[in-house]
Amino acid sequence: MYNTYVNPDSHPDTEKRIRExxxxxxxxxxxxxxxxxxxADEAGINRTLLNYYxxxxxxxxxxxxxxxxxxxxxxxVSVLNSDRSFSEYIHEMVDTLINTLLENPQIPVxxxxxxxxxxxxxxxxxxxxxxxxxxxxxxxxxxFTNTDLAGTDPRQIIINLxxxxxFPFAARSIITVILYNGDNQAFDKAMIERKEYLPAMxxxxxxxxx
Amino acid sequence: MYNTYVNPDSHPDTEKRIRExxxxxxxxxxxxxxxxxxxADEAGINRTLLNYYxxxxxxxxxxxxxxxxxxxxxxxVSVLNSDRSFSEYIHEMVDTLINTLLENPQIPVxxxxxxxxxxxxxxxxxxxxxxxxxxxxxxxxxxFTNTDLAGTDPRQIIINLxxxxxFPFAARSIITVILYNGDNQAFDKAMIERKEYLPAMxxxxxxxxx
DNA sequence: GTCTATATTGTGATAGAC
DNA sequence: GTCTATCACAATATAGAC
Numbered sequence: 001m002y003n004t005y006v007n008p009d010s011h012p013d014t015e016k017r018i019r020e021x022x023x024x025x026x027x028x029x030x031x032x033x034x035x036x037x038x039x040a041d042e043a044g045i046n047r048t049l050l051n052y053y054x055x056x057x058x059x060x061x062x063x064x065x066x067x068x069x070x071x072x073x074x075x076x077v078s079v080l081n082s083d084r085s086f087s088e089y090i091h092e093m094v095d096t097l098i099n100t101l102l103e104n105p106q107i108p109v110x111x112x113x114x115x116x117x118x119x120x121x122x123x124x125x126x127x128x129x130x131x132x133x134x135x136x137x138x139x140x141x142x143x144f145t146n147t148d149l150a151g152t153d154p155r156q157i158i159i160n161l162x163x164x165x166x167f168p169f170a171a172r173s174i175i176t177v178i179l180y181n182g183d184n185q186a187f188d189k190a191m192i193e194r195k196e197y198l199p200a201m202x203x204x205x206x207x208x209x210x
Numbered sequence: 211m212y213n214t215y216v217n218p219d220s221h222p223d224t225e226k227r228i229r230e231x232x233x234x235x236x237x238x239x240x241x242x243x244x245x246x247x248x249x250a251d252e253a254g255i256n257r258t259l260l261n262y263y264x265x266x267x268x269x270x271x272x273x274x275x276x277x278x279x280x281x282x283x284x285x286x287v288s289v290l291n292s293d294r295s296f297s298e299y300i301h302e303m304v305d306t307l308i309n310t311l312l313e314n315p316q317i318p319v320x321x322x323x324x325x326x327x328x329x330x331x332x333x334x335x336x337x338x339x340x341x342x343x344x345x346x347x348x349x350x351x352x353x354f355t356n357t358d359l360a361g362t363d364p365r366q367i368i369i370n371l372x373x374x375x376x377f378p379f380a381a382r383s384i385i386t387v388i389l390y391n392g393d394n395q396a397f398d399k400a401m402i403e404r405k406e407y408l409p410a411m412x413x414x415x416x417x418x419x420x
Numbered sequence: 421g422t423c424t425a426t427a428t429t430g431t432g433a434t435a436g437a438c
Numbered sequence: 439g440t441c442t443a444t445c446a447c448a449a450t451a452t453a454g455a456c
Binding site for chain 3: 257265266267
Binding site for chain 1: 421422423424
């Protein structure tokens with residue numbers, strides 16, 4: 001057998017631990033607020049190892065940001081491309097979005113912050129991930145006009161859908177403090193109820209008769 | 211006349227220029243991403259003057275953040291405390307929020323970012339600004355139950371209201387790129403239409419009969 | 421792959437002249 | 439109030455030993 005020798009000092013999962021640590025710190029403090037030292041400490045490794053694996057902070061962030069996008073963009077794409085009735089479509093989208101956000105509650109602020117300081121990166125990244133937004137939208141528009149809801153710009157509906165699902169997580173801390181007495185579990189419970197509540201609410205808002 | 215002497219080097223509006231520059235840079239890059247040098251350059255002054263006026267970066271940020279909050283919190287409070295029908299209440303709130311955000315489109319990301327890294331600051335600030343959230347909510351809850359919309363948790367309605375108004379501005383750049391072909395004016399136009407569209411949409415969503 | 425040591429630059433902050 | 443000079447320190451990044 002060849003190549004069975006392993007450096008006793010090497011940690012085969014170092015890269016994975018770096019990614020997890022970097023993801024945690026970046027999402028908590030933002031790109032500029034995070035330091036390489038902090039990420040190294042969180043990963044339990046020497047700071048210079050970060051440079052060994054990713055050369056620069058910028059490249060490390062790039063990788064982590066891409067990771068974050070890849071955790072939820074494919075879900076959205078699969079819903080966009082699925083063949084479902086408009087009602088099912090709304091149900092699926094709300095369910096997918098809120099489930100993903102319950103597991104990654106920091107993503108909205110993380111993405112929105114990067115989005116505002118670097119608007120082009122995300123647009124490019126979405127294209128790189130192979131998402132054809134025009135096609136997805138065309139499908140939505142077609143489905144939408146089929147339900148004789150004309151008169152309303154379908155783009156407003158898309159903004160509603162995203163805002164209703166994403167905003168509560170973006171403003172999570174203040175919402176929890178003011179509306180739920182600082183009880184994080186109560187917030188999560190409300191979001192789970194929201195999965196049931198939103199689709200009917202949205203369909204009602206556009207006078208959609210099942 | 212006393213005290214008419216003015217140092218020829220003095221700029222009586224220096225503090226104002228600092229605040230404007232700091233506000234612009236902080237909103238664009240976030241607290242950690244902004245540097246004192248950059249703010250000084252933007253204001254066209256020497257960097258050490260920032261320390262002269264605000265001693266530390268932290269205190270400067272505190273002042274700017276408070277400024278930002280004070281630009282829209284009072285509006286919300288005045289609506290919260292006004293004596294209006296539920297329908298008028300929704301109209302007023304949407305109008306006030308979107309008008310403020312059209313003039314300060316960067317505020318949502320700015321506030322949300324700070325909110326996620328420093329959750330307590332904003333809760334404290336809201337209290338300091340003299341906003342009695344409990345009273346405002348009590349009023350909303352009462353108004354809400356009067357319209358026999360029981361069965362829905364009124365907190366979900368508040369989250370809807372805020373998300374529908376604030377989210378599009380938080381995600382402004384990506385929405386503009388994907389939905390409006392990168393045309394910023396088209397986005398603004400859509401938000402102005404949204405002022406008309408949202409109140410009716412919200413009232414419909416809760417089966418409210420005028 | 422992982423460490424120590426070091427280079428280099430950036431940044432917040434203060435002291436002191438004018 | 440505004441500037442120059444300077445400080446102390448933190449940050450990213452690289453070189454080189456093991």
